[in-house]
Amino acid sequence: MAQEMYETLDYDVLIIGAGGAGLRAAVEASEGTGLKVGVVTKSLLGKAHTVMAEGGAAASFGNLDAPDGWETHFYDTMRSGHFINNYRTVEIFAKEAPDRVLELESWGAVFDRTPEGRIMQRPFGAHTFRRLCHIGDHTGLELIRTMQYKAIHTNIDVFQEVTMTKMLVQNGRVVGAFGYFRADGRFVLFRARAIVLATGGWGRIYKVTSNSWESTGDGAALAFRAGADLMDMEMVQFHPTGMVWPPGVRGLLVTEGVRGEGGLLRNSEGERFMKTYDPERMELSSRDVVARSIFREVQAGRGTPHGGAWLDISHKGADYVKKKLPGMYEQFLTLADLDITKQPFEVAPTCHYTMGGLRVDAETCATNIAGLFAAGEVACGLHGANRLGGNSLSDLLVFGRRAGMGARDYAKATGQHAAIDESELRQEMDRVLEPFHRQGSVNPYHVHERLQELMTNYAGIMRSGDTLQEGLDKLLELKDEARSMSIGGSRVYNPGWHAVFDVENMLLLSEGIIRSALERKESRGAHWRTDFPDELPEWQTVNFVESFDGQTIRLRREPVNPMPDYLAQLFTYGKAPGLAKSEAGKESQV
Amino acid sequence: MSDEFKLMVWRGDASGGAEVEYHVPAETGMVVLDALHYIEHNLAPDLAVRWNCKAAHCGSCSAEVNGEPKLLCKTRMDQYVGQTVTVRPMKTFPIIKDLVTDVSWNYKVAKEVPLLAPTAPAPFNMQQIDVDRIQEFHRCIECFLCQDTCHVLRDHAGQNKYFGPRYMIKIAEFEMHPMDGVDRVPLLAHEGGVGMCNVTKCCTEVCPQHIRITDNAIIPLKERVADRYYDPIKILLRRLGGKKDDVSEPKTHAVT
The missing domain is CATH 3.50.50.60 (FAD/NAD(P)-binding domain)
Incomplete structure (x- = not known):
């Protein structure tokens, strides 16, 4: 060759x-x-x-x-x-x-x-x-x-x-x-x-x-x-409002702007359920809270036909909705045959941000x-x-x-380009071309689909020590199997070939997620553990840091740096600094 | 709905190719891109098709479905029940492989459009009513379907004469910006070739963002060029004032 x-x-x-x-x-x-x-x-x-x-x-x-x-x-x-x-x-x-x-x-x-x-x-x-x-x-x-x-x-x-x-x-x-x-x-x-x-x-x-x-x-x-x-x-952030139906668009984002512009969330009983979870901020609570609330309503049997909550912006009038949310209007009309200026629509949490x-x-x-x-x-x-x-x-x-x-x-501040180790590149080229020559017939797309299934079921919006451990075991098996990913065709614009490397990257990071999630034995923000449902003060001072030696992911705890006084002070007013300041201003005017 | 769809997908590369038949199980609400993904994941893993967001935000998955320039992620399969769905790459651009074309010419043109050069520093004071018309152009997702369908580019290979509809709205976006201080009229008249457009509005018809490209961008830009170069009174005044016409004759002939 x-x-x-x-x-x-x-x-x-x-x-x-x-x-x-x-x-x-x-x-x-x-x-x-x-x-x-x-x-x-x-x-x-x-x-x-x-x-x-x-x-x-x-x-x-x-x-x-x-x-x-x-x-x-x-x-x-x-x-x-x-x-x-x-x-x-x-x-x-x-x-x-x-x-x-x-x-x-x-x-x-x-x-x-x-x-x-x-x-x-x-x-x-x-x-x-x-x-x-x-x-x-x-x-x-x-x-x-x-x-x-x-x-x-x-x-x-x-x-x-x-x-x-x-x-x-x-x-x-x-x-x-x-x-x-x-x-x-x-x-x-x-x-x-x-x-x-x-x-x-x-x-x-x-x-x-x-x-x-x-x-x-x-x-x-x-x-x-x-x-x-x-x-x-x-x-991992789960956005509260992704599209639910039809199946092909499940997960597609419904902007928080819908709630920002006045959209209301209701369960199948017509109740504005956010009053149970965050009566003060209601629909405009933080994403972790709203996502969990929708998830809980569905679990409690108050979900919509396809397992979500109703979101409704129709009361704002068609002209307003089309002006402020033109993309949403178009998205539902084209993909779901639904006019959001006239009727409520189904939403459910969707993975959104890491x-x-x-x-x-x-x-x-x-x-x-x-x-x-x-x-x-x-x-x-x-x-x-x-x-x-x-x-x-x-x-x-x-x-x-x-x-x-x-x-x-x-x-x-850096001098000349460093000389590159030629043998390292030779090795890398061999590795990258290997999926074309492997005897195995593991389809990278199918590995990806199974990874998605696994992470959703075992390390998704709701977690526990047991599910995470089971997820980790299954993930390591899948990783093993993925070593045999192979692909046909040529090197010219071959998406199956590209998918091999995408999947390898995702497998590695998924392991990082599960190992870290196992260690944080509390619920904090987006990380929700049913076996440790409370946010615990002793974990507030800890970040988990991971490193990789090519074989094993090592995890260590690093302390969160404490805020200096001039910043810590901002949390002492009992309310947001801007609100505290403006109210103080009003009082002094009187 | 029938249980499966029959698709004819063009497969090949720069040296040639042919339509290949695939059968895909039907699912409620599926779009053409879903069908192609089924093929890619199960029948032909090396099928080349560009896509990113599958939400009509990014403009990557442009192709021609039953002869019409479309976004694959926004084209529902259920409108083709009982028909064969033929998917081919955009015709105007050179083929790389299967449904993927070489759209790099567009990115070269993009460099020719001078940026906004504000007449005052930000923050700008602009009224909504003054920016409404340019905000329409900001909806463009650069899917290049307008470029694909524009017959100056598609049928007459006018790439060296006309920037195409996409770049007319890009120029309009800056030209009509209340704070802009650059004169792009000579560019429009010469390199940009706005005169090449003969207002058949095909670009407007295929725009997935419903931007009224011809009416709201190209025609007003043509008017600016006409006003500069063809207003008889202004020409007379310029000549009486002893000034020479400062620009050469712009391109005038439209392709029919």
């Missing part, structure tokens, strides 16, 4: 992933720096999962509610994260989000407006004030398209439809990444001084999911294998591997045990920029 060839491309900074965080990082690393920046995406440019975000980007402008400010945004985010977030990450985030949103406006994003001509902000679950900057219900599309055009007008190279299979690390320092072009199966080596991972989450490991095809955790798995630490892997991920430094987004940075859903620290709606889009902008800065500074 002729020796396999590969192309070598050199970059100062390589960005893997072209969603909101990756593109924002690319702009920061390239604009005015003179650095050579490359962006690699496994899809076409502008199609990344960011496009699916609907509700908005959270930033405390206070355009409608003047008392809002970074302190209250910080307070809401820490509280919803149940205090295992990295406080410094949250502080930076809350302070910088407004500037990042304005930057987007100056690059061409057109948000809905207030009557005064400012950016309109909508209410969202567990945000004290109206805070989500939005454009109808397609804010993610607005963000990615704006970033995409901004990025292609800076001096960067974009490589579309590339599968990355290996992160190259020498002496604790990242030196490049290896993969192949999907269009023809050609191998490619990217040598890089610094790499930013912005590859998103791994929501595809669950059967009912709002996540696009892309969310298979490639970046997290590649970095994990190369020695990077993962944190809070047990924390709060866990690569452990990064709050300031620079650096991982524990020198030269490797991470931002967006693949990183961990901002959201804690539960993500607030709207915080993800601003996360991409704030930490995409910071990761870009981190990588830029690191690349500038």
